[in-house]
Amino acid sequence: MKKKTKITFVISTLMVVLLLTSCTAFNGNSDKVSEISAGSSGTAQQSQATSAQVSEQTSANSTQAASTTTGSSIDIPSDSTGGKDAQPGNGLQLSPSIEQVKVKAVYLTGPSAGSSTKVDNIIELAKKTELNTVVVDIKEDGSLNYESDLEIVKKYGKQTKYYKPEVVINKFHENGIYVIGRIVTFKDPTLAKNRVDLAIKNSKGSLWLENGSTPWTNPYNEEVWDYNIAIAKEAISKGFDEIQFDYVRFPTGRKADFNYGTNVPEKAAAINGFLAKANKVLHEEAGVPVSADVFAIIVESKPDGESIGQRISEVGKDIYCISPMIYPSHYANDAKKGIMSNGVGQKINGIVFTKPDLEPYKVMYNALVSAKAKIAQVPEYKAKVRPYLQAFTAKYLPNGYYQTYGPQQVKEQIKAVYDSGYEEWILWDPSNKYQESYFNPEK
Template sequence: MPTTIKAVYVNFTAARSAERMERLSSLVQRTELNSLVIDVRSNGGALLHERDEETRDQLEGLRQAGIYVIARVVAFKGGPRGWYDPGSEARWRELAEISLRAFDLGFDEVNYDYVRYGAAREPRSRTPVRERAPTIRAFFEFLRAEVGDAARRPISADLFGITLLGPQDGVGQRLEDAVELFDYVMPMPYPSHWGPGSLGLANPAHHPYETLYAALSAGWSRVAELPGRIALLRSWIQAFDLDSSRPMRRYRYTPWHVREQIRAIEDAGCAGYAAWNPRSAYEESAFAPVPPETA
């Protein structure tokens, strides 16, 4: 396992395409990148390719190329009515089975996204707010015991960027809970998602370095010295444009914006990053090239 993970996200369609995976693998080998976060299914059936042997072969090829492979598992979004019930122990067991199977297929780590309650309009959000964070913590404890400890492999969790500034009981996410139960906590402090004035910045989207550095430093200062902390901080970064019906809220995220976020993550003392682009399309100039003598 690399000391510092430097990853890009690969969606399910891209992961099943030999041509696109070849391009992404080549990108990793030509740049500072060393890891891929790959979508797997979480609703039954094959986790990636229809035949497990094909998935094993693909993952083995990536690992032979020196690439660390992380399975991204969506926890509670996508149920029959929009969301699974975060308190459903049957869903917890299903996620544990998926995770252990991912390790068996050759993934090095399992990353959990949507480890939260849904928006207010979602039926599952009728759970009283006071019960949400304790429920999500119980789920984290379950994953620690049934996946992380059982498999003796790393597990990580994605959190809203705002959790860096304080607990978000409405969705059930508390940074303090996550750092005690995961090997890596991965907040999503995307600059374009902060409102005007956040973090002391008139327009955070225009200041990728300052936004990430302020948010990550604030979060880490709250939890770094907690007696029960086991996690390291690894941040998601914005590698996508923000589309909006309002012209003033449209942002083009260039390689410069990505590099500035990486610089902030390094200066904040994080254990790496993962770049998010929903189309899994990345510009090579966003990442430092591998020195010629090591390429």
Template structure:
């Protein structure tokens, strides 16, 4: 953490182009501390110490489970002291209106390009989510960003399927036909970035990259990793996407038992929750001038457990920053007995209903929560199961949904589309 709450800092300079003439808000302040230059977001800078120290976390509830693993007071520090809950009203861009209720499916870049006519005929679907960077680190269009962050940018772009010019044309066609287009960027699971930037990634104490979930991971503490993904997001915004959705915006799961052997390169001594919130604050600040919405995918279990499950995802911290929060309560991710349901896979309605009620309670703890839009399981399920998932969301007053299909192949969509 560079600057603590209530700490007075001297502004070195401001850039005129960072000033919003309509609101009077400064986007960034250039400050100096200990002979180093930093930029502070204007949204979180106050004019007095009293305002800076004002508490907004009184309604935030969290589990203290990780206190037993780390130290007494760890949870309060991770979920409250280091987190900013200042209420900031979410923006609505008049020239980029989000559908009142998003009904969407996820598709690969290949299907986005080659199955456009089929996708546009899907009944009850008004939004398409397309993978633009996958969890191996491949950027699936001919990006110009990679050369600034990778010594060998071809490692990221050698699987590119389309030029920027042609992708822009296709996005325009989708939008002309009434579709809202979302770019899904896998963020902190990226072997390409990690291999080329080991000092910015998860390693052992000898500097060797470490594999988790069959992959190398950039550290979510790394500002270079932050910048790389946000620059890709800005490029996607310029291509015409309405919204940027950050996936794998977390630390790898399952590292707790090996923490002493791992080096996360935590330069600023932040909690994992603070790092994830900080990245999303940075992304929101950088993308807001482009008038695109910012979304973040989130594991279901941190919501159920009411903590971050040691991956940095804590619902109130994330939902206080982004425009859309996207939990992933896939039926087969819940063990038998979850929510007192014998077999969650066999009870799509009951499972989604119970989970969404838990989410609702946590969202009420902040004044301006993100829009809540749920991923639902589209694989290993029939059309009636999908229909039950959607009905549960409607009955909890959160009717937006995104059907997760890894590639969104025609045969997979055909199998369940009558349930949309």
């Protein structure tokens, strides 16, 4: 077997794109930024509408504030660690039986993980190239992609059963591939509909709906936390090496549209509280690292971070890794109209980008340099940074504001990761079509 991260087993064989970064407009005569909301500007409205087109990489009175909740009716299983023993690494622990990994990954949907052809293609890529990791969807749009034994999921969730995790993970492990499980957290329309008391409400007390159709669970409610942590813990028992929480945030929109309950703390307190609890249960107790996807714009815009509960200075304080979604196409451009347009562009690390999708290296490099500078100001910041990179063509942008993304554009972003001082990355393509030429050959 070629030199690649190898996996020694301790357990028996058991076992899309709107990670949409809020675009923040800045005034041409000022550096002041404004919170993105459905009614704050035409650009923001377009960004909100895009969620249905681009497709992303929950009772107000009964909502319990994160600072005052003492329990929940959803129990987190205590015996689902699969007998794994933790090993130290990077200041936190890496998964048992996994050597320290410098992640070079691609993202796979549930259907792709259930396709033996697609799985075999990824394995062949890993044999030939530097690719050593896959991120596999566990829960997306409120549905688990495999059969769960959790009674709470059977009662309030949904199961699509695309793949058998033990089988797929074992296959990846046999070929030296690290497996990260992605869980879409608070954007869970299934749980929100089946447990309306756990859903975000609108100003009138009814179910709040994103784009008029999709409800979310309430990040302030600790019962929602425990539901997702229980799913993550079961996933660990099936062999996943790391748990990655996505949509670990509040939805975007006008403040007046939401009713989260009374006397609730800051949004960031809820997000930080969830991640701290997830880390305690999954990492400290089960020995598996916890990571989280975050909007890249929170590095540049404090108001955007506050509006969704993600502060760059805090979101990584309790977990192993954060993955800012630095897609050049998801920053504002200076077109007069169209998706992601604000007539001005986007300032990143003090530099104005008017057509960010056309400059993948500079956007990625400056976003990461900016993130590094801000993180460096926070003592004992635990999380390392592992960005998501754009491996898709943003045809939804106005003509002249996007380009075809192929090997050159992907490699430019990878180079920017290294040049900015980071070592790991994940490629995102909702269609899961990854070319061998994206990667360096295996040495």
